Amino acid sequence: MTILSAQNVEMTFGDRTLFRDVCFDVGERERAALVGPNGTGKTTLFRLITGELEPTAGQIVKSRGLRLGYMEQHACAHSPRTVYDEMLTVFDPLIRMEARLDEIAHALQSGAGDQTALIAEQSALQEQFERQEGLTFRSRTRSALLGLGFAEKDFTLACTALSGGQRSKLSLGKLLLSGADLLLLDEPTNHLDMDSVEWLEDFLRDYKGSAVIISHDRYFLDRVTEKTMDFSRGTLRTWRGGYTEYLRQKRQRDEQEKRDYENAMAEIERIRGIIEQQRRFGRERNFITIASKEKMLERKMAELVVPEAAQASVHFRFPDVPETGNEVAVLRNVAKAFGGKRLFSDTDIQINRGDRAFLLGANGCGKTTLLRILRGEIEPDAGSVRLGANVRIGYFDQTLSGLHEEKTALDEVWDAHRLMNQTQVRSALALFLFRGEDVYKKVSELSGGEKARLALLRLMLSGANFLVLDEPTNHLDVRSREALEDALADFGGTMLVVSHDRYFINKLCTRVLHMTSGGVEEVLGNYDDYAARRQRAEAQKQAVKAPNAYKRKKELESEKRRLDGRIRRCEEAVAAVEGELEEANAALSAPETASDYEKILYWTDTLHDLHAKQEELLAEWESLSEQREALEAQEV
DSSP states (O other): OEEEEEEEEEEEETTEEEEEEEEEEEETTOEEEEEOSTTSSHHHHHHHHHTSSOOSEEEEEEOTTOOEEEOOTTTTTTOOSBHHHHHHGGGHHHHHHHHHHHHHHHHHHHTOSOHHHHHHHHHHHHHHHHHTTTTSHHHHHHHHHHHTTOOGGGGGSBGGGOOHHHHHHHHHHHHHHTOOSEEEEESTTTTOOHHHHHHHHHHHHHOSSEEEEEOSOHHHHHHHOSEEEEEETTEEEEEESOHHHHHHHHHHHHHHHHHHHHHHHHHHHHHHHHHHHHHHHOOHHHHHHHHHHHHHHHHHHHHOOOOOOOOOOOOOOOOOOOOOOSEEEEEEEEEEEETTEEEEEEEEEEEETTOEEEEEOOTTSSHHHHHHHHTTSSOOSEEEEEEOTTOOEEEEOTTOTTSOTTSBHHHHHHTTOTTSOHHHHHHHHHHTTOOGGGGGSBGGGSOHHHHHHHHHHHHHHTTOSEEEEESTTTTOOHHHHHHHHHHHHTOOSEEEEEOOOHHHHHHHOSEEEEEETTEEEEEESOHHHHHHHHHHHHHHHHHHHHHHHHHHHHHHHHHHHHHHHHHHHHHHHHHHHHHHHHHHHHHHHSHHHHTOHHHHHHHHHHHHHHHHHHHHHHHHHHHHHHHHHHHHHHHO
16 A cells, blocks of 8 residues: 655755656555765655645655654753653653543542443553553564663763754654654664664564665665655656665666667668768759658657766776785784773784775774774774785874864865876866866865865875775765775775675675774675674574573463463453442442431442442552563563
């Protein structure tokens, strides 16, 4: 069933048409990727779906009652709550239900109000509470926070004390738990480490709703999405499959369009040749042929489909570099701590000539610090660092702090390479999409992607034979990432790279170095090889735990069945007492009782005893329900 569709949507700003004739649909439990170069209209399309903008033409149609979830860009920034309490606000309706159930329980215990009406309300509300998974919302909140990379100690942090990245993660967590029918996710993996991204992948694959996802994380899209919607030629085209499958199909289509175009142009040239030939003959019957062929030419030109023009993209090509010795860098027993907090110790790494080593690890484990130690920028607390013969390091800093904000793009490159003339510098800048007046833009005026391209150009021109790269793809769009991958694949030197881009790692990596506080574990191969080894290790660990885990699972199931039985019997007893209360109230209200003092006394005592029994049963039911909820939490 379709829950959202776009019908011939067009969006124009002033004289510029951003896109037109956009048509697509999203079905129940469907995960679709929305891809395309920056500036093609992906975020604008999200704003049209949410109703923040109105299309110039066409319409967005949503199914009745559709609940949209769209990540707030500045959510939680001024919230007075703690991280845990802010996350719980998603479940405010359940919290209110829970509070009302407590009020009813206290009223029943004290005998206040209309007992029959309260019991009926309690029964209906409890059923609704359980149907909406009220028994597990706190454990789900905790699981989501942990999955997104918050530690238990972070739960009590005030939202005002969070970094921008932490607020983004909290906002994402609230969105994921909102229960929306359709999630609109704009770069959801930003600020997440690999473990958190993998948790998000699992969450989205199991999610009961649908999702449309904008992301530069191609590996993530391959793992989560089953349809790809691509902005190109000012409109949208839909492909079945994840990102890699979309690329394969798109390449096939582009090749076919190119062949069709070449064949059509050959036929057009043939017809033009016939027309020119007939004109040279200049006879009456030749003019009839000319008229016929010109009509044919007009029809062919109208039917001509010009292949999609190649998008402007960066052209990386590293020059040949001098050869190093076999040992490029050797770190032995390196340790570092800041402010009494140990980042890592006993760290041994050896980088050999030709290695394409990727340094992985959780956020905050010290990867960037280790790169700075390797470059000699800071000293280790212990251990030694040695560079090999003829090694020249080229460093890419993820913060782009090596650029000078007041310089122009032209001067930033020219000052670093004074032997080049202006024409050579401008030609190099043009390869990195700095053309015309763009070369005179100050660095402070450039976008994150433009700054990254400028830093990579400087690195390319440096002649370094050992590239030390800290998150080089962070600010790049997909086409620039692919260009960088191709250039690095042909690079003749050695590389040590920190990256969270698993697609990028898979294409280049020959060794994974997984960093922890106690050292580095090496895995030969790419990211998939590393992930497979982790899965095997986890499976072995679980196999050791399996007997105890299985036993514990069976114990939990048995305990839940026992509690379910007790809760059911308790509810039956409450229902029986309610029936007896109705009978006793009816007997007390009967005309024949009003004139009989002994009957009045008897039924009054009976009602007192029944209310006491009812309170006891309700207290028991509440205790059993709490125990049942605790068991559910242990399973999550």
